[in-house]
Amino acid sequence: MFKVTLQVNHKAHTAEVEPRTLLVELLRDQLRLTGTHVGCDTSQCGACVVLVGGKSVKSCTMLALEADGTEVVTVEGLAQGDKLHPVQTAFHEHHGLQCGFCTPGILMSAVDLLARTNRPTEHDVREWLDGNLCRCTGYHNIVKAVLSAADKMRGGKS
Amino acid sequence: MSNQGVGAAIPRKEDRRFLLGKGQYTDDIRLPDQLYAHIVRSPYAHARIAAVRKSKAQAAPGVVAIFTGADLAADQVGGLPCGWGITNKDGSPMVEPPHPALASDRARHVGDPVALVVAETKAQAKDAAAELEIEYEPLPAVAHLADAVAAGAPQVWEQARGNVCFDWHLGDQAACDAAFAKANKVVEIELTNNRLIPNAMEPRCAIGHYDAANDHYTLYTTSQNPHVIRLLMSAFTLKVPEHKLRVVAPDVGGGFGSKIYHYAEELLVMWASRKLGQPVKWTAERSESFMSDAHGRDHVTKAQLALDKEGRFLGLRVQTLANLGAYLSTFAPAVPTYLYATLLSGPYHLPAIYAEVKAIFTHTVPVDAYRGAGRPEASYLVERLVDKAARETGIDKVEIRRRNFIPPEKFPYQTAVALQYDIGNYQATLDLALKAIDYKGFEKRKAESAGRGKLRGIGISTYIEACGIAPSAVVGSLGARAALYEAATVRVHPTGGVTVMTGSHSHGQGHETTFAQLVVERLGIPLDSVEIVHGDTDKIPFGMGTYGSRSIAVGGSAIVRALDKVVAKGKKIAAHLLEASEADVEFKDGKFVVVGTDRAKAFAEVAFAAYVPHNYPHETLEPGLEESAFYDPKNFTFPAGCHVVEVEVDPETGVTRVVDVAVADDVGRVINPLLVEGQIHGGLAQGIGQALYEQCVYEKDGQLLSGSMMSYCLPRASDLPNFKVGNHVTPCTHNPLGVKGVGEVGAIGVPPAVINAVLDALAPLGVKDITMPATPEKVWSAIQAAKRQRA
Numbered sequence: 027m028f029k030v031t032l033q034v035n036h037k038a039h040t041a042e043v044e045p046r047t048l049l050v051e052l053l054r055d056q057l058r059l060t061g062t063h064v065g066c067d068t069s070q071c072g073a074c075v076v077l078v079g080g081k082s083v084k085s086c087t088m089l090a091l092e093a094d095g096t097e098v099v100t101v102e103g104l105a106q107g108d109k110l111h112p113v114q115t116a117f118h119e120h121h122g123l124q125c126g127f128c129t130p131g132i133l134m135s136a137v138d139l140l141a142r143t144n145r146p147t148e149h150d151v152r153e154w155l156d157g158n159l160c161r162c163t164g165y166h167n168i169v170k171a172v173l174s175a176a177d178k179m180r181g182g183k184s
Numbered sequence: 185m186s187n188q189g190v191g192a193a194i195p196r197k198e199d200r201r202f203l204l205g206k207g208q209y210t211d212d213i214r215l216p217d218q219l220y221a222h223i224v225r226s227p228y229a230h231a232r233i234a235a236v237r238k239s240k241a242q243a244a245p246g247v248v249a250i251f252t253g254a255d256l257a258a259d260q261v262g263g264l265p266c267g268w269g270i271t272n273k274d275g276s277p278m279v280e281p282p283h284p285a286l287a288s289d290r291a292r293h294v295g296d297p298v299a300l301v302v303a304e305t306k307a308q309a310k311d312a313a314a315e316l317e318i319e320y321e322p323l324p325a326v327a328h329l330a331d332a333v334a335a336g337a338p339q340v341w342e343q344a345r346g347n348v349c350f351d352w353h354l355g356d357q358a359a360c361d362a363a364f365a366k367a368n369k370v371v372e373i374e375l376t377n378n379r380l381i382p383n384a385m386e387p388r389c390a391i392g393h394y395d396a397a398n399d400h401y402t403l404y405t406t407s408q409n410p411h412v413i414r415l416l417m418s419a420f421t422l423k424v425p426e427h428k429l430r431v432v433a434p435d436v437g438g439g440f441g442s443k444i445y446h447y448a449e450e451l452l453v454m455w456a457s458r459k460l461g462q463p464v465k466w467t468a469e470r471s472e473s474f475m476s477d478a479h480g481r482d483h484v485t486k487a488q489l490a491l492d493k494e495g496r497f498l499g500l501r502v503q504t505l506a507n508l509g510a511y512l513s514t515f516a517p518a519v520p521t522y523l524y525a526t527l528l529s530g531p532y533h534l535p536a537i538y539a540e541v542k543a544i545f546t547h548t549v550p551v552d553a554y555r556g557a558g559r560p561e562a563s564y565l566v567e568r569l570v571d572k573a574a575r576e577t578g579i580d581k582v583e584i585r586r587r588n589f590i591p592p593e594k595f596p597y598q599t600a601v602a603l604q605y606d607i608g609n610y611q612a613t614l615d616l617a618l619k620a621i622d623y624k625g626f627e628k629r630k631a632e633s634a635g636r637g638k639l640r641g642i643g644i645s646t647y648i649e650a651c652g653i654a655p656s657a658v659v660g661s662l663g664a665r666a667a668l669y670e671a672a673t674v675r676v677h678p679t680g681g682v683t684v685m686t687g688s689h690s691h692g693q694g695h696e697t698t699f700a701q702l703v704v705e706r707l708g709i710p711l712d713s714v715e716i717v718h719g720d721t722d723k724i725p726f727g728m729g730t731y732g733s734r735s736i737a738v739g740g741s742a743i744v745r746a747l748d749k750v751v752a753k754g755k756k757i758a759a760h761l762l763e764a765s766e767a768d769v770e771f772k773d774g775k776f777v778v779v780g781t782d783r784a785k786a787f788a789e790v791a792f793a794a795y796v797p798h799n800y801p802h803e804t805l806e807p808g809l810e811e812s813a814f815y816d817p818k819n820f821t822f823p824a825g826c827h828v829v830e831v832e833v834d835p836e837t838g839v840t841r842v843v844d845v846a847v848a849d850d851v852g853r854v855i856n857p858l859l860v861e862g863q864i865h866g867g868l869a870q871g872i873g874q875a876l877y878e879q880c881v882y883e884k885d886g887q888l889l890s891g892s893m894m895s896y897c898l899p900r901a902s903d904l905p906n907f908k909v910g911n912h913v914t915p916c917t918h919n920p921l922g923v924k925g926v927g928e929v930g931a932i933g934v935p936p937a938v939i940n941a942v943l944d945a946l947a948p949l950g951v952k953d954i955t956m957p958a959t960p961e962k963v964w965s966a967i968q969a970a971k972r973q974r975a
Contacts, residue, residue: 061205
């Protein structure tokens with residue numbers, strides 16, 4: 027077993043992991059942050075996306091040991107207290123989620139996109155979300171929600 | 185409260201927990217002392233299991249137990265039952281082979297469970313499973329329909345000669361023959377409805393927890409219908425009384441049919457927990473889902489349509505082979521029969537229909553209902569055939585449909601295949617969809633595409649489907665071994681809040697909002713005063729669950745009936761409080777009012793009086809305000825509509841893109857337009873997936889080639905356009921809400937529209953047929969073949 031120390035949602039954690047332990051297993055099984063989901067075993071679905079050092083990463087494809095010394099943000103770290111992140115609010119308002127299983131990964135992925143560009147086109151959003159599968163929404167309302175969040179964030183409103 | 189009641193496009197109550205990452209899916213649950221199970225599955229499509237040697241795996245770190253089929257048999261654990269029996273043409277019953285939870289003598293498909301390894305951690309269970317020595321003797325196997333019905337084909341079951349499970353028919357053969365005898369034109373088609381793998385985003389998961397002290401069983405499972413699972417486990421597999429068994433389906437991450445069925449793993453974890461005295465959990469890896477979740481579709485069909493000289497339909501003959509896989513899944517036999525052949529009339533006046541369906545066993549994963557279940561197979565056949573008839577007769581594809589529609593004044597309409605459509609207006613949805621896509625402007629867009637070297641095509645589908653399954657007496661007479669009503673309890677609390685217990689289950693549909701809107705509408709209380717409870721057999725009296733787009737039509741109607749009872753009792757209480765005659769009290773805008781006066785009692789006052797009955801009609805009424813209802817539908821409901829699709833094909837590469845989709849659906853009265861549109865979007869994505877991307881591929885010997893998301897192509901955001909969604913309402917005539925159902929219309933309506941569009945685009949090149957999915961390779965090959973033929 028090896029020791030790994032990291033920040034998750036602005037809190038310091040130290041955990042003992044096997045070399046093969048994946049970051050998503052550390053988050054779900056040891057830190058009990060079960061908002062991050064596992065939807066596949068081939069890095070295709072993106073339900074496990076979290077931010078590592080501010081960038082979106084499929085946490086099923088990163089070893090826990092690789093995350094040593096990093097800052098991780100999961101879906102549980104998006105809202106500030108009772109106040110939802112603008113991306114979360116937009117998904118609610120535009121019905122951008124149904125079963126909710128892919129939602130955490132898509133939210134985290136969208137947050138990264140909007141950190142890179144504050145004026146994405148519909149095409150940009152669809153291309154960016156290529157690493158996230160959703161089986162419920164047909165993506166229509168997800169795309170709408172991300173574009174709406176971008177608008178709101180540019181306007182400085184929540 | 186009308187801004188929160190029926191018809192209000194309000195965002196969902198349940199969103200918050202999912203957005204915060206606080207949803208509670210089965211795999212998120214960790215019980216104290218929980219053990220982990222790994223299932224060892226057959227790598228062969230067909231093999232004799234000669235021996236299972238446990239010793240090495242048993243010695244692996246953390247291993248608690250290893251179980252095989254012999255252990256289940258020793259405990260007299262039952263096999264997985266089939267819930268629907270079909271009668272053959274000759275009156276004999278279908279072949280119904282055994283379906284043990286663990287295969288003991290013979291494995292019959294890749295993924296067939298053979299052993300259960302239980303260990304202290306998930307990793308230990310998986311590591312130990314790799315050490316389990318199973319001696320297989322591979323046998324000849326068959327996966328494809330054409331091979332399975334060929335002479336001398338490997339047999340899946342000795343008792344099913346020629347691999348035929350049943351040979352069934354529907355309709356009047358003589359009337360159909362007569363129709364063809366007087367036809368001016370007969371149009372023929374042969375097509376395949378491709379095999380699909382549902383892929384709900386949440387993999388299946390189950391936790392069994394046996395509490396020996398109380399002799400009580402709890403199963404947490406990813407199910408669309410926890411009460412059905414409890415019923416089947418109690419009566420057939422685990423064989424413990426229902427009052428000793430609790431089944432909980434917490435947040436469930438999509439189902440699309442694949443989570444209806446009673447699966448082996450549910451039984452295995454529950455039984456193993458009893459054996460071991462600790463909770464046992466199993467979570468599917470996605471590659472296991474591919475080889476163990478029930479698949480969908482997989483038909484090969486020949487059909488002939490007879491027309492008169494004006495292009496009016498006279499008769500339809502259909503011969504279908506349906507692949508059922510190696511075992512009969514819970515509702516499998518109903519899908520290619522009563523959910524398929526009964527829809528072959530489409531939205532058309534089609535006086536004579538005769539359908540023959542042979543269901544075939546193969547060495548593949550069981551096939552059962554997947555979003556649409558039988559109806560997509562019917563709409564794909566009918567709408568491809570109608571388009572072919574338009575091309576062969578020279579009648580415009582819109583005109584031939586209009587000419588054959590059942591006109592709005594002809595309802596109720598009795599079809600030639602058993603169903604009676606209650607209401608519809610197919611012209612209206614056709615007109616709406618054509619307008620939305622700007623049908624008249626198509627030639628201009630086509631020329632614009634041509635300027636960029638692309639072939640543009642437009643395709644239409646005017647579909648019908650049947651939801652709201654179903655009148656119990658009818659389905660009982662057709663072989664269903666269950667009834668298909670729904671149950672609801674409305675509990676009014678002393679301070680006026682309301683909890684509704686529904687037997688429907690929500691796994692993305694949004695019941696916690698939609699069903700609450702029904703309460704807001706009826707009782708006039710705010711949305712925040714209503715809580716919808718579902719998914720737990722200990723909390724909800726009974727239910728049949730969610731499938732076949734039945735939740736609002738059947739489950740919603742049950743809630744309305746229970747609400748009616750609440751209002752009726754409330755009137756009695758209010759009459760007493762107001763010292764008025766019950767006949768003079770009406771319930772309006774959330775108040776019980778003495779008609780023609782300003783004397784009134786608010787709903788909350790009546791609720792309070794029911795629980796604090798100091799002033800109460802005790803001689804005629806019990807205290808309390810809680811009512812239950814079971815709603816058994818009078819008929820199916822019949823959503824219908826028109827889907828129009830435009831595609832662009834790159835003739836150099838065969839790459840086909842859906843560039844525009846406009847749909848107009850009649851799903852009956854709409855409770856929440858925001859959610860209804862969301863359901864349609866999702867169905868369209870899966871339907872476009874079937875038409876262009878998704879294909880379950882088995883090697884001829886039964887190896888699953890499309891066994892992961894790397895090789896099974898699910899539609900992604902960049903594959904799809906935005907959708908134009910419109911509706912036209914003809915309210916259902918036989919349920920209290922006028923609703924029909926919306927969960928499956930997208931997946932039923934759009935696949936033929938996509939393929940008709942592709943064929944429209946390729947028609948100038950001489951391409952006459954393409955099979956789903958229309959992948960670049962298939963489209964390119966079809967273009968090349970047509971070129972060669974013309975050269």
